[in-house]
Amino acid sequence: MTTQVDLVIRAGRVLTMTPRDHVIEDGAVAIGDGRILWVGPSVECEYTGEREISAPGSVAMPGLVDTHTHVGAHFFGTLCDEENVITAVYDVWFPMELEWDHDSMYAASCLGIWDALRNGVTTVANDQYHAQAAAEAADRLGIRALISREINEFSADPTPRYDRDALRYDIEFDRGRAEEGLAENLQLIADWKGHPRVTPCLGPHAPDLLSGEMLQRIAAEAERYDCKMLMHIAQSQAEIQQIRERSGLDGSLVYLDELGVLGPRVQGHHMVWLSDAEVELAASSGMGISWTPTIMMSCQSFARIDDLLRAGARVGFGTDCFSMDMLEEFRYAIYAANFVRGLRSGYRLGALDLVEMGTARGAECLGLSDQIGTLEAGKLADVILVDFDDPLIIPATNAFESLVYRAKGANVTHTIVGGTIVYESGKLLLADELELLEAGRRFARAWIGRSRDLLARAGVLDRIEPAYLAGVRESGSGG
Ligand SMILES: [Zn+2]
Numbered sequence: 001m002t003t004q005v006d007l008v009i010r011a012g013r014v015l016t017m018t019p020r021d022h023v024i025e026d027g028a029v030a031i032g033d034g035r036i037l038w039v040g041p042s043v044e045c046e047y048t049g050e051r052e053i054s055a056p057g058s059v060a061m062p063g064l065v066d067t068h069t070h071v072g073a074h075f076f077g078t079l080c081d082e083e084n085v086i087t088a089v090y091d092v093w094f095p096m097e098l099e100w101d102h103d104s105m106y107a108a109s110c111l112g113i114w115d116a117l118r119n120g121v122t123t124v125a126n127d128q129y130h131a132q133a134a135a136e137a138a139d140r141l142g143i144r145a146l147i148s149r150e151i152n153e154f155s156a157d158p159t160p161r162y163d164r165d166a167l168r169y170d171i172e173f174d175r176g177r178a179e180e181g182l183a184e185n186l187q188l189i190a191d192w193k194g195h196p197r198v199t200p201c202l203g204p205h206a207p208d209l210l211s212g213e214m215l216q217r218i219a220a221e222a223e224r225y226d227c228k229m230l231m232h233i234a235q236s237q238a239e240i241q242q243i244r245e246r247s248g249l250d251g252s253l254v255y256l257d258e259l260g261v262l263g264p265r266v267q268g269h270h271m272v273w274l275s276d277a278e279v280e281l282a283a284s285s286g287m288g289i290s291w292t293p294t295i296m297m298s299c300q301s302f303a304r305i306d307d308l309l310r311a312g313a314r315v316g317f318g319t320d321c322f323s324m325d326m327l328e329e330f331r332y333a334i335y336a337a338n339f340v341r342g343l344r345s346g347y348r349l350g351a352l353d354l355v356e357m358g359t360a361r362g363a364e365c366l367g368l369s370d371q372i373g374t375l376e377a378g379k380l381a382d383v384i385l386v387d388f389d390d391p392l393i394i395p396a397t398n399a400f401e402s403l404v405y406r407a408k409g410a411n412v413t414h415t416i417v418g419g420t421i422v423y424e425s426g427k428l429l430l431a432d433e434l435e436l437l438e439a440g441r442r443f444a445r446a447w448i449g450r451s452r453d454l455l456a457r458a459g460v461l462d463r464i465e466p467a468y469l470a471g472v473r474e475s476g477s478g479g
Pocket residue numbers: 068069070232269320321
């Protein structure tokens with residue numbers, strides 16, 4: 001006697017991630033009402049699915065959790081990539097993001113979320129302006145998302161200027177801007193609270209880009225609305241310098257602790273420039289940490305990942321504004337960590353550590369470990385299938401090693417969020433791909449057109465091909 005359910009997946013291997021290295025050969029996952037009903041060896045499965053997926057050459061595993069993204073930043077393309085990103089943030093990113101509006105951010109966010117889903121990412125923690133647009137895009141394309149509205153207090157007129165020789169910048173605060181950002185963020189919470197997949201959060205950008213008073217107010221709101229704060233922390237030497245000048249304290253984390261802001265509600269992205277005491281504080285505070293090695297390498301820096309893990313900190317993986325192919329990013333991460341940090345301390349990060357950071361630990365960071373991150377009965381059915389019948393992956397002697405050293409996002413064949421298949425065999429299922437591409441091209445062109453003068457000032461215009469610029473002129477710069 002078998003029980004009929006919505007979906008049954010049979011895969012050559014099922015990685016439950018609980019315990020973390022558990023592999024079920026010829027496994028099955030039964031799904032009903034958006035949740036996992038049963039996981040175990042296929043021969044013992046007493047469920048039949050209204051839909052059945054049989055993938056003997058594939059691995060079924062928890063959907064990947066990307067703990068730090070800006071899905072709308074797909075519109076920057078490569079505009080920030082040839083420079084040290086820290087410089088590009090001041091010269092290009094801060095001024096150019098003021099030229100966004102809701103519709104262009106929606107078009108950009110759809111591209112970013114599409115990229116996430118096709119790479120097996122089922123959850124993002126996303127921070128950006130026009131957060132309503134990101135939430136709408138997440139709702140439409142079917143991804144699970146924590147979404148915050150990035151709140152800044154620095155003056156937008158002009159935005160802070162960076163002195164690349166002195167590794168510092170000057171900042172002027174504009175309380176009105178921060179108030180406006182907070183009000184928009186609170187509206188986002190009011191609008192999306194209770195949504196099954198979109199969880200609104202607060203987005204204080206970084207300890208140096210807001211006043212201490214504002215940081216404390218946002219932390220109080222996070223308490224009141226019982227939500228996470230997505231915050232960039234210790235991302236540059238310029239930030240630490242600002243904090244020192246402002247507070248006399250030696251680091252962003254001690255500063256946040258002194259303000260009473262630090263705690264489990266904080267999801268700290270990057271966390272590179274930490275003192276020994278702050279590494280301990282990162283662990284003892286119960287905060288979540290997004291390890292984002294690729295973007296930090298582009299800033300010529302690298303987090304103390306070995307020390308953070310040894311101290312017992314909660315570390316998840318983040319791709320920031322880069323490709324959302326987490327499997328490929330794992331590869332950069334493991335080679336770089338074992339080179340940069342391994343050379344210093346003999347530490348060796350393993351493939352299993354990366355897969356765990358990308359699933360169960362990522363979920364734990366975001367406060368979602370009772371819902372996602374592992375394949376267990378009762379959890380939400382966020383599941384992906386990764387095809388190991390691939391010339392690069394065979395013989396696949398170890399599933400975790402094959403995922404980290406060999407697989408790419410292109411090997412992901414199915415992305416399932418809350419029991420709904422949202423991406424299958426190269427296709428987005430809940431949105432029209434051609435429509436998203438067309439809107440993406442059109443809005444990006446108009447946005448780059450509006451930003452022409454500042455791109456010229458930042459010396460980036462010379463890197464844009466003449467044919468593209470001609471198109472920008474034709475499409476006008478008015479929007
Ligand atoms: Zn970021």
